[in-house]
Amino acid sequence: MKKLIAGFVFGVGLTAMAHGAGDPEAGEQNAVACQACHGQGGSAPIMGAYPKISGLGEKYLYDQLVAIQDDSRSIPEMAGQLTGKSDQELQDLAAYFAQQEITVNQADPDLVDKGEAVYRGGNMATGVPACASCHNPQGKGNEPAGYPHLGGQNAEYIAKQLKAYRDGTRDNSANAEIMMDVSARLSDAEIEAVSSYISGLN
Numbered sequence: 001m002k003k004l005i006a007g008f009v010f011g012v013g014l015t016a017m018a019h020g021a022g023d024p025e026a027g028e029q030n031a032v033a034c035q036a037c038h039g040q041g042g043s044a045p046i047m048g049a050y051p052k053i054s055g056l057g058e059k060y061l062y063d064q065l066v067a068i069q070d071d072s073r074s075i076p077e078m079a080g081q082l083t084g085k086s087d088q089e090l091q092d093l094a095a096y097f098a099q100q101e102i103t104v105n106q107a108d109p110d111l112v113d114k115g116e117a118v119y120r121g122g123n124m125a126t127g128v129p130a131c132a133s134c135h136n137p138q139g140k141g142n143e144p145a146g147y148p149h150l151g152g153q154n155a156e157y158i159a160k161q162l163k164a165y166r167d168g169t170r171d172n173s174a175n176a177e178i179m180m181d182v183s184a185r186l187s188d189a190e191i192e193a194v195s196s197y198i199s200g201l202n
Contacts, residue, residue: 048156052157057098062094126185135149146175
């Protein structure tokens with residue numbers, strides 16, 4: 001699995017392409033229903049456990065919409081929301097939300113040092129790689145690889161996803177396999193700290 005992680009981190013430029021097939025103007029027309037839960041432009045979810053979907057990256061968003069639609073990524077709150085939407089409509093939604101600005105939260109000051117240490121340096125003792133190596137030092141992600149923009153994301157949502165990777169309930173892609181391996185090495189305290197740190201990262 002370490003070789004898999006290294007291959008993705010260092011070789012992604014050779015193997016991945018940006019999606020870029022959506023029309024954001026068309027996507028905006030279909031985005032109204034999404035905003036009921038995710039907020040205006042996808043940047044203000046009604047609950048901390050819901051993700052901000054603004055600015056995450058078009059490829060990542062499209063891949064997640066497809067996975068949710070075909071139920072390979074099960075999210076009960078999204079049941080039926082994408083039923084009947086064409087592939088082009090999913091591409092358009094991804095393009096629209098990818099262009100929206102993500103707002104930044106305030107990290108817990110008591111968790112910043114620990115969270116920053118994990119995000120930027122990982123944990124050599126337990127084999128945790130630095131989050132920044134895939135998701136960018138400022139949390140801007142890697143669009144061609146489909147690695148999402150994390151900076152500003154809700155801490156509660158990040159922690160929920162890291163635990164879902166860790167317990168194997170989010171396992172629907174090659175990128176998920178990487179995160180499952182990483183999360184398996186994270187303690188609850190590390191998850192709490194790094195999630196808080198990321199929520200204030202910009």
